[in-house]
Amino acid sequence: MTNPIDEYAATAEFYDHIGVYRERQDVNFYVARAQQALGPVLEIGCGTGRVLIPTARAGVQITGMDLSASMLSYCRARLARESAEVQSRVQLTQGDMRNFELNQKFHLITLPFRPFQHLLTVTEQLACLHCMQRHLAPEGRVIVDVFNPALPYLINEKYFEESEPEPEFTMPDGRKVERRFRLTARDHIRQVNDVELIYYITHADGRQERLVHAFAMRYFFRFEVEHLLARAGFRVEALYGNYDKSPFDSKNSGELIFVVRKSA
Ligand SMILES: C[S@@+](CC[C@H](N)C(=O)[O-])C[C@H]1O[C@@H](n2cnc3c(N)ncnc32)[C@H](O)[C@@H]1O
Structure with a gap:
């Protein structure tokens, strides 16, 4: 393919x-x-x-x-x-x-x-x-x-703000990672939410990085x-x-x- x-x-x-x-x-x-x-x-x-x-x-x-x-x-x-x-x-x-x-x-x-x-x-x-x-x-x-789909998830505005972080984890190379979640758009007609999973990464040398996995999800x-x-x-x-x-x-x-x- x-x-x-x-x-x-x-x-x-x-x-x-x-x-x-x-x-x-x-x-x-x-x-x-x-x-x-x-x-x-x-x-x-x-x-x-x-x-x-x-x-x-x-x-x-x-x-x-x-x-x-x-x-x-x-x-x-x-x-x-x-x-x-x-x-x-x-x-x-x-x-x-x-x-x-x-x-x-x-x-x-x-x-x-x-x-x-x-x-x-x-x-x-x-x-x-x-x-x-x-x-x-x-x-x-x-x-x-x-x-x-829980109704609050479909209507509550709070989901447009970044959530509290999930528990931090450490990668084998020592990077520390925290992940948060937020919605960026809701389409009630198509039943599609635009979602971001946001990774906050702290490298071993202290450098910070923010990575976003953005995708659309049908409910x-x-x-x-x-x-x-x-x-x-x-x-x-x-x-x-x-x-x-x-x-x-x-x-x-x-x-x-x-x-x-x-x-x-
Ligand atoms: C949330 S993950 C679930 C992975 C695994 N089943 C699990 O339980 O951990 C969703 C998976 O669906 C795959 N996926 C998304 N769209 C797809 C498509 N059109 N055809 C095949 N796989 C797809 C993604 O690449 C991803 O690996």
């Missing part, structure tokens, strides 16, 4: 060090589903392998696809530190979830930690879902997760996703509001986790 713009290039090196990512409670959920699939798994938007590598360690054959060359390079480096057996279970490929052909059918296709929210338009979302349909074995499942409501899935030939088998598999309930659920199958 021609080289796409790599939104993650400037900050991919930090991904595996970020506390809120390291502490996410989704890995066991995805590993268990992958083991239950009893066949090859495709992880779309696999990033640096946060979920992919534990899945391969658990004995599952898994293909990881990501648009970002930089995220994939960190995934490859991480994989290179695994045993030959674990490495042999993994295929990594650069690809775009809106248009891919892997010439293989999978028992499970996942998009852990919201890659689907990078798809801003219905045309892109359907293109991705149709690609997944073609790559899914007849009895296979797809798991799509997105965040459940979805529950029934909208159900309708999209139906248009692409899927039916919802389960809808969870969290990775402990509690059922979706709009009061307490931070996540919308759809487990879907091909419609009959």
